[in-house]
Amino acid sequence: xxxxxxxxxxxxxxxxxxxxxxxxxxxxxxxxxxxxxxxxxxxxxxxxxxxxxxxxxxxxxxxxxxxxxxxxxxxxxxxxxxxx
Amino acid sequence: xxxxxxxxxxxxxxxxxxxxxxxxxxxxxxxxxxxxxxxxxxxxxxxxxxxxxxxxxxxxxxxxxxxxxxxxxxxxxxxxxxxxxxxxxxxxxxxxxxxxxxxxxxxxxxxxxxxxxxxxxxxxxxxxxxxxxxxxxxxxxxxxxxxxxxxxxxxxxxxxxxxxxxxxxxxxxxxxxxxxxxxxxxxxxxxxxxxxxxxxxxxxxxxxxxxxxxxxxxxxxxxxxxxx
Numbered sequence: 001x002x003x004x005x006x007x008x009x010x011x012x013x014x015x016x017x018x019x020x021x022x023x024x025x026x027x028x029x030x031x032x033x034x035x036x037x038x039x040x041x042x043x044x045x046x047x048x049x050x051x052x053x054x055x056x057x058x059x060x061x062x063x064x065x066x067x068x069x070x071x072x073x074x075x076x077x078x079x080x081x082x083x084x
Numbered sequence: 085x086x087x088x089x090x091x092x093x094x095x096x097x098x099x100x101x102x103x104x105x106x107x108x109x110x111x112x113x114x115x116x117x118x119x120x121x122x123x124x125x126x127x128x129x130x131x132x133x134x135x136x137x138x139x140x141x142x143x144x145x146x147x148x149x150x151x152x153x154x155x156x157x158x159x160x161x162x163x164x165x166x167x168x169x170x171x172x173x174x175x176x177x178x179x180x181x182x183x184x185x186x187x188x189x190x191x192x193x194x195x196x197x198x199x200x201x202x203x204x205x206x207x208x209x210x211x212x213x214x215x216x217x218x219x220x221x222x223x224x225x226x227x228x229x230x231x232x233x234x235x236x237x238x239x240x241x242x243x244x245x246x247x248x249x250x251x252x253x254x255x256x257x258x259x260x261x262x263x264x265x266x267x268x269x270x271x272x273x274x275x276x277x278x279x280x281x282x283x284x285x286x287x288x289x290x291x292x293x294x295x296x297x298x299x300x301x302x303x304x305x306x307x308x309x310x311x312x
Contacts (some may be wrong), residue, residue, distance in 0.1 A: 045109040049186070050179065054112035054170050061116055064160075068151075076152055084155040 115171075 011019045023029070046055040073079060111119035117134070125133045145151040 045112070047105060048109040049105050049107050050183070051109045051113050052112075052179075053175070054109060057113070057115045058118075072150075075154065075156075076149070081152065081154055 008019075024033070045051065045058065068075075112121060113119060125137070129136070146153070202302050
């Protein structure tokens with residue numbers, strides 16, 4: 001189908017800039033994108049009859065990685081490494 | 085005018101009945117990495133590709149000190165081991181408990197639905213019975229008509245009787261009046277006749293009648309003596 005309606009996984013590598021250009025980067029667009037991503041994730045891994053640990057474990061892992069990335073500057077300082 | 089060419093509910097999502105929830109979530113390997121990632125790399129690198137990628141990335145991060153080993157690494161390792169042990173040991177029990185809760189919820193909703201259906205069915209039966217009863221209206225109205233006719237009849241007869249009694253009373257009165265009048269006239273005439281007769285008896289006639297009576301008596305006594 002047309003470029004703007006395809007999902008990210010179906011876009012070829014060469015078409016990536018064009019696909020990014022069709023994205024909606026206004027605040028409402030970003031918010032809508034975040035909502036869509038969350039609802040997709042929720043419907044796939046959490047809102048099921050017999051889910052397992054996978055639903056929240058992925059969220060926790062993502063949170064760990066994100067917080068590590070935010071605190072990397074502070075962690076990698078020598079003063080921090082020596083103090084413990 | 086209904087436009088028959090208009091498509092109804094063609095594009096909009098229909099909210100009821102809701103589609104049932106999927107049974108299982110998306111496949112996730114080792115609880116962290118979705119299956120799609122492995123499938124994504126399978127055509128190019130086969131089965132061991134993602135694992136090689138993971139190992140390589142890990143060693144790269146460690147060697148380049150992008151991931152710094154500090155006290156938090158030890159803490160994370162202990163926490164992870166405890167979590168994995170807990171999940172492995174009690175996972176199935178918790179899952180069974182959650183399933184039971186779900187079952188109860190669904191059973192309650194089903195019970196409500198069945199209750200509602202039963203109530204509606206009994207309502208339908210009662211409605212049908214009422215409709216059957218309505219057919220008996222005719223008999224009811226016939227009985228009522230008979231009642232009213234009887235009432236009218238009795239009322240009419242009562243009034244007829246009353247009329248008859250009243251007329252008879254009046255006629256009896258007239259008859260009694262006539263009788264009384266005739267009787268009074270009779271009595272009065274008899275009295276008047278007697279009075280006049282008694283008045284007309286003069287003393288002369290009285291003497292003569294007395295002498296005649298005596299003579300008769302003597303004759304009678306003579307004949308009586310002779311008989312004895």
